[in-house]
Amino acid sequence: MLRFAEAIERMNQIVANVIRWLALTMVLVQFCIVIGRYVFGFNSIAAQESVLYMHATLFMLGAGYTLLVDKHVRVDVFYAKVSEATRRRIDIFGHLFLLIPSMTALLYWSWPSVRNSWKILEGPISVGGIEAVFLLKSLIPAFCVLILLQSLALLVRLFHQKSAT
Numbered sequence: 780m781l782r783f784a785e786a787i788e789r790m791n792q793i794v795a796n797v798i799r800w801l802a803l804t805m806v807l808v809q810f811c812i813v814i815g816r817y818v819f820g821f822n823s824i825a826a827q828e829s830v831l832y833m834h835a836t837l838f839m840l841g842a843g844y845t846l847l848v849d850k851h852v853r854v855d856v857f858y859a860k861v862s863e864a865t866r867r868r869i870d871i872f873g874h875l876f877l878l879i880p881s882m883t884a885l886l887y888w889s890w891p892s893v894r895n896s897w898k899i900l901e902g903p904i905s906v907g908g909i910e911a912v913f914l915l916k917s918l919i920p921a922f923c924v925l926i927l928l929q930s931l932a933l934l935v936r937l938f939h940q941k942s943a944t
């Protein structure tokens with residue numbers, strides 16, 4: 780089971796290493812958009828939408844890695860003050876009863892929209908925009924799958940820690 784967890788963690792690490800370059804690309808494209816608009820009087824809806832696509836990709840595909848490195852949002856009013864064993868129990872409860880069910884529900888309820896979007900190859904958000912909304916919508920199930928897999932990997936590690944102690 781630990782090999783399973785390691786494989787998922789490697790996959791999320793690889794995804795993060797690839798998409799992290801979107802942050803720099805996004806800044807450069809936005810800089811070019813601003814220069815183009817205010818210096819040269821040129822505007823491109825597709826360029827503006829590309830920033831939206833990169834931003835969405837960065838956050839949706841980077842979420843699994845964020846969970847892996849424990850940098851996700853956590854309300855730790857109590858978490859920081861309890862023992863390691865209690866933290867482990869809180870984490871197990873959170874994964875089993877909050878994270879996994881919510882990601883499964885999101886995956887289930889978003890799938891028809893994504894499927895329909897691919898069926899019609901849904902066009903741009905705005906006139907003159909990127910003709911690939913179906914790709915943007917595909918980030919939702921990808922996000923769910925990456926989070927679900929990382930959650931399972933973390934559960935394997937949490938149960939392994941419990942059995943080791």
